Amino acid sequence: MDRDQVTGLALAVSSSLFIGTSYIIKKKGLRRASATGLRAGAGGFTYLRDPVWWLGLMTMVVGELANFAAYAFAPAMLVTPLGSLSIIVSAIFAHIMLNEKLNIFGMTGCLECIAGSTIIVLHVPEEIPLHSVLEVWEHAMQPGFLMYALAAVGGSVYLAWVVAPKHGATNIFVCLAICSLIGSLTVVSCKGLGIAIKLTVEGSTQLWYPQTYLFAMIVAACVVTQMNYLNKSLDLFNTAIVSPLYYVMFTSFTILASLIMFQNPQSWWQITSEVCGFLTVVGGTFLLHTTKDMEVSWSSISSLARRQQTGGTHNSKKDDASRELLPLVATGEQS
Amino acid sequence: MDRDQVTGLALAVSSSLFIGTSYIIKKKGLRRASATGLRAGAGGFTYLRDPVWWLGLMTMVVGELANFAAYAFAPAMLVTPLGSLSIIVSAIFAHIMLNEKLNIFGMTGCLECIAGSTIIVLHVPEEIPLHSVLEVWEHAMQPGFLMYALAAVGGSVYLAWVVAPKHGATNIFVCLAICSLIGSLTVVSCKGLGIAIKLTVEGSTQLWYPQTYLFAMIVAACVVTQMNYLNKSLDLFNTAIVSPLYYVMFTSFTILASLIMFQNPQSWWQITSEVCGFLTVVGGTFLLHTTKDMEVSWSSISSLARRQQTGGTHNSKKDDASRELLPLVATGEQS
Structure with missing residues (x-):
């Protein structure tokens, strides 16, 4: 990893820290506000006068x-998947500060997210060095990426105009697909604009290139569209299922777009490791969200570790006979 | 990966396939037997006359x-963690053949186990080439490993004679610690004996060395002890908690013993990747076992994906106000 990648990694991790914390602070603010006036969920706006919010x-x-x-x-393949860390930050702070206790499955989910993110970070491809916004533009103008961008925009328009009016309110994938397809273009254009700003700050001004402004306009258009459809999804469906699905779809399309645009050379085992890390994070995210409101206490798990009742209905007694030859492999016997 | 490692990998995977399947076949046999006679759990032995069993x-x-x-x-660091694959094989076959439906969390657990195992396989260290059982013996006679072996045996004796009589029946870790400490020695001596047999088959006979027979005796003693305490654990505690704990402890001690004995050179990021893969498998195993008897249907999860009730008690509506600025990062909003 070179210096730029380390900077990017630090920025991505601190971004997750800030965003994860922001949920907690905003919720604290909303709670304070609802104590003195009408709560936000009921249409109140007291929170707008609350400094904590x-x-x-x-x-x-x-x-x-x-x-x-x-x-x-840093490459989008590093930054985008790390977005999941903000879920962990938020879950842990909610556990400590909002007294929203994380159950054992939530903790397992956190563990999986951290392990998967680490795998991704360790296997991220080297970034192609870019010295001008024109170089980013050249990458975007390759036939492969143009086709992807065209397909993403075309697909989104089709989904928004043809599919959404009929199925948008009942099928969770419609709005989220639009959101994620456009989101992948947001990331790529953010990268263009970000590099232009970075280079300008470093002394090599990119302000004379029209491409810089074009990237800025694409960022604005994409962000507005993405936000619009994400809001729609969150409004229509349960956050517990929107969040992990959005994470998977957004990250997958972003990685795809980034791969097509920059064609970073990677060995098959590097790609396999990244895919495994990503799947691990997806499983962890899913777990964290779906088990959030589950009533699972430490005690109900640790009771399993207590002496089991003999003669009870427990079916692990059933196969006693088969234990005469037990596996040496640490398999975990399935009785 | 060289040819030997690929052979070892293939053997380890097929071992998990056989062991995973064996649970299903034995259970089929027990079910058939209980249909005609007294069931095994109630003390029956009809199953001994059943060919399926x-x-x-x-x-x-x-x-x-x-x-x-x-x-x-292949290195023990590859073979031992792959033992978890038999849990997946067993869970999937039970789902298909025994009609023991795997719920969505079980599936997530399987996904995590597969992703974690793949990570481990991809980052396994190169095996030190061994040309004689004497070389394995030399590795075992290093002061570092001798100290480990002494500590493992000493610790087990202390646990078995001093701790177990008082706490063995109430604390799950006592029997499992003995089992895992001795288990790590089983693996190391299995490696010695296995290499002796392999070399003998390949034409370079190891039968004149007393070390070969010493390894065989250590294997026998360790296997008996390990089986004895594993049986005790399974008899006293719930399989759902014994299995993942045993997997974690046995695999950890085996990896430790193997590292001390062979001191395979590894980079820090290779080790980090392996640890992350291992943690992923541990999380997956835990999930698979603890949620086994949980009543979670696809429909209860997919109902989350349906249009949410407006005006209901659902708290995701509470923070509507905070959605005016949504994260671009695929965070999964925590409301």
């Missing part, structure tokens, strides 16, 4: 800026 | 032999 909003803005900056330094 | 037992023996042979070809 504003602090939360600012924290999120800082996080988003750090995330944007991370794209200028 | 015997087929299951044979399948397990073949699996154990393949596992033993795998140690002769």
Whole structure:
């Protein structure tokens, strides 16, 4: 890993810290506000006068800026999957500060997310060095990427105009697909704009190139579309299922777009490791979200570790006879 | 990966296939037997006359032999963690053949186990080439490994004689620690014996060395002890918690013993990747076992994906106000 990648990694991780914390601070603000006026869920706007809520909003803005900056330094294949860390930060802080206890499955989910993210970080491809916004533009103008961009925009338009009116409110994948396809273009254009700003700050101004402004306009258009459809999804469906699905789809399309655009050379085993890391994070995210409201206490798990009742209905007694020859392999006997 | 490692990998995977399948076949046999006589759990022995049960037992023996042979070809750091694959095989076959439906969390657990195992396989260290059982013996006679072996045996004796009489029946870790400490010595001595047999078969006979017979005796003593304490654990505690704990402890001690004995040179990121893969498998195993009897249907999960009730008690509506600025990062909003 070179210096730029380390900077990008640090920015991506701190972005997740800020965004994860912002949920907690905003929720603290909403709770304070609901204590004195009508709560937000019931249509109240007291929270707008609460400084804590504003602090939360600012924290999120800082996080988003750090995330944007991370794209200028490190490959999208590193930055995007690390977004999942903010879920862990948020879950852990909610556990400590909001007294929303994380159950054992949530903790397992956190463990999986951390292990998977680490795998991704360890196997990230080397970034192709870019010295001008024109070079990013050249990458974007390759026939392969143009075809991807065209397919993403065309697919989104088709989904939004033809499919969404009929199935958008009942099928969770419609809005999320639009969101993720456009999101992959957001990331790629963020990368262009981010590199332009980074180079300008470093002294090699990119402000004379029209491409810089074009990237800025694409970023704005993509962000608005993406936000619009993400809001729609969250409004129509349960957050517990929207979040992991959005994570999977958004990250997959972003990695695909990034692979087509930059064609980073990677060995098959590097790609396999990344895919395994990604699948691990997906499983962890799914677990964390779906078991959030589950009533699982440490005691119900640790009771399993207590002496089992003999003569009870427990079916692990059933196969006693088959234990005469037990596997040496640490298999975990399935009785 | 050289040819030997590929052979070892193939043996380890097929061992898991055989052992995983053997549970299913034996259970089929027990079910058939209980239909005609007293069931095993109630003290019956009808199953001993059932050919299906015997087929299951044979399948397990073949699996154990393949596992033993795998140690002769590939590092213990590869073979031992792959034992978890038999849980997946068993869970999937039980789903298909015994109608023991795997729930969505079980499937997530399987996914995690496969992803983690793949990571481990991809990062396994190169095996030090061994040309004689004397070389294995030399490795075992290094002061570092001798100290480990002494500590393992001493610790086990202390646990068995001093701790177990008082706490063995209430603390799950006592029997499992003995089992895992001795298990790590089983693996190391299996490796010695396995290599001796492999070399003998290849034409370079090791039968004149007393070390070969010493390894065979150590294997026998360790296997008996390990089986004894594993049986005790399974008898006293719930399989759902014994299995993942045994997997973690046995694999950890085996990897430790193997590292001390062979001191395979590894880079820090290779070790980190292996640890992450191992943690992923541990999480998956835990999930698979603890959620086995949980009543989670696809429909209860997919109902989350349906249109949510407006005006309901669902708390994801609470933070609507905070959605005006949503993260671009695929975070999964925590409301």
